[in-house]
Amino acid sequence: MTTQHAVQSPEWWRDRLYVALCKRTQDTSVFDSYYECDHRLPHLHEKAREPFKRLLRMSRANYCELVVDAFVGRLEVAGFQSDAEGDSDEKAWQLWQENNLDGGSQLAFLEAAIRGNAYLMVEPDARGGFRITPEHPTQVIVVYRPDAPGVPAAALKLWLDDWTGRMCCTLYLPSNIYKFDAPEPKTGGNPVWVRREVKxxxxxxxxxxxxxxxxxxxxxxxxxxxxxxxxxxxxxIQDRINKTITDRMMTQEYAAFPQRWVTGMEIPVDENGQDIEPFNIGQDKILMAEEAGAKFGQFAAADLTGYLKAKEADVHDIAAITSTPPHYLLGSMVNLSAEALKAAEAGLIHKIYQRRRFLEEGLERTMRLAGIASSQARIVWKSPEWRTEGELVDALVKMATLGVPREVLWERWGATPQEIERWRQLSQDALDRVIAGDVAAEYGPKPPAEASLAEQG
Incomplete structure (x- = not known):
């Protein structure tokens, strides 16, 4: 029997978000399985599945992992940049480093690419600062106000405490935080929640x-x-590829080698009247028959070309649909010019720029919750484009002749905001030393008498 709770009460939010989180986890679990190469086995007749299980397991070629990794591998936060006075960008980067978000953000980006969503949680710590942690989409769900899209109304964090065997959850509302646990988690129904008291x-x-x-x-x-x-x-498409590989492997197993035949020869039998295989075939063997009318021959081996072309066509479908460069998936690069490679990666680069816009919203909200105003410290990404050093230097030299500031050139080079600031300081120090040297060369050192008088006042 389901207990009815008042709308928007803590218990109402808890049950509503728990059901939504469980449904989303179930719906997206297939994508996690495919990324981990735990694919559904290709369909075969029930009687054939057991004998061919070994071939079925060998048929899984995991292109799903390549699709995700090609995308996530080029998502990397380089720092924060502020146009306002102060050190908000330095504070943001310090907070980022203190919470190990170089790696933590990559974990969150990966889960978002696989399951569609991931989260960064912000909570005050004992030192008066903030702790930021990546959260898995099977453990956290956030819902938004229906009258104000984009404004969070509530969130639930759910986990299983394997030390005690208790299922725990925490409900976050803008005003309050409520903690529950289920001492005896039920299967096949909602847990029986009770308040979780924390000393x-x-x-x-x-x-x-x-x-x-x-x-x-x-x-x-x-x-x-x-x-x-x-x-x-x-x-x-991954299922189609696995089925094609399975069919090819079965053909290899039983029809890839030419079958030999013989006619016009009497087959010998044993004492029980059973046929005896007349030949022991091998590379160093000669087949001989005493019958005058005996003839030998062999059938043609099975042609695997159709299977290989079908698989390649499916891989091209994946490349087109996901904007993944074909040579990433096919592993073949034959006489490709630099321009051809750049054109092949254009779709992937465009996709990365597009996806980053939405990821930035979550990152900026996270930093704002941690006390860093997003309008003062915006996200700086590393460039997803791969160019040779010669191409990059040539482009920067041409930009410099047009009067582009050196800080902008350093940014285009790929320097982080922290590196740019350090280079600026080094340049200023070098300039100061040059100016000091020029003054000393023009006016010379003070005579000892003048120095002594100056010291005496």
């Missing part, structure tokens, strides 16, 4: 941030739909 904390205590403390990293969201997996359109 030194008031149950339903105040949310000091005044907002839902999560920044959502959504991968290709739509206006009325949440983020979506990069593998949403790939799973079916």
């Amino acid at each position: 030194g904390e008031e149950w339903g205590g105040k949310n000091v941030l005044g907002e839902v403390p999560f920044g959502e990293l959504a991968n290709r969201p739509r206006m009325l739909k949440p983020g979506a997996s990069e593998l949403r359109s790939v799973v079916g």
Whole structure:
């Protein structure tokens, strides 16, 4: 029997978000399985599945992992940049480093690409600062106000405490935080939740941030739909590839070697009247028959070309649908010029720029929750484009002749905001030394008498 709770009460939010989180986890679990190469086995007749299980397991070629890694591998935050006075960008980068978000952000980007969403959680720490942690989309869900899209209304964090066997959850509302656990998690139904009392904390205590403390990293969201997996359109093609490989392997197993035949010869039998195989075939053997009319021959070996072309066509479909360069998936680069490679990667670069816009929203919200105003410290990404050093230097030299400031050239080179500041300081120090040297050369050192008088006042 389901207990009815008042709308927008803590218990109402808890049950509503728990059901939504479980449904989303179930819906996206297939994408996680395919990324981990845990694909559905190709379909075969029930009687054939057991004998061919070894071939079925060998048939899984994991293109899903390549699609995700080609995209996520070029998402990297380089720093923060501010046009306002002060050191907000330095504070933002220090906070980023203190929370190990160089690696943590990569984990969040990966899960967002696989399952469609990931989260960064912000909470005050004991030192008066903030702790930021990446959160898995199977453990956190955030819902937004229906009258104000983009404004979080509530969030739920769910986990299983494997030390005690208790299922725990925390409900975050803009005003308060409520903690629950289920001492005896049920299977096949909602857990029986009770309040989780924490020593030194008031149950339903105040949310000091005044907002839902999560920044959502959504991968290709739509206006009325949440983020979506990069593998949403790939799973079916991956199944086709696995089926083609299975058929090819079965053909290799039983028909790739030419079968020999003989006619006009009497087959010998044993004492039980059973036929005896007349030949022991080998590379160093000669087949001989005493019958005058005996003839030998062999059937043609099975042609595997059709299977190979079918697989290649499916791989090209994946490349086209996901904007992944074909040579990433096919592993072949034959006489490709630099211009051809750049053109092949144009779709992937465009996709990365597009996806980054939505990821930035979650990152900027996270930094704002941690006390860094997003309008003062914007995200700086490393360039997703791969260019040779010669090409880059040539382009920068031409830009310098047009009067582009050196800081902009350093940024185009790929320097982080922290490196740019250090280079600027080094340049200023060098300039100061040059100026000091020029003054000394023009006026010379002070005579000892003048120096002594100056010291005496």
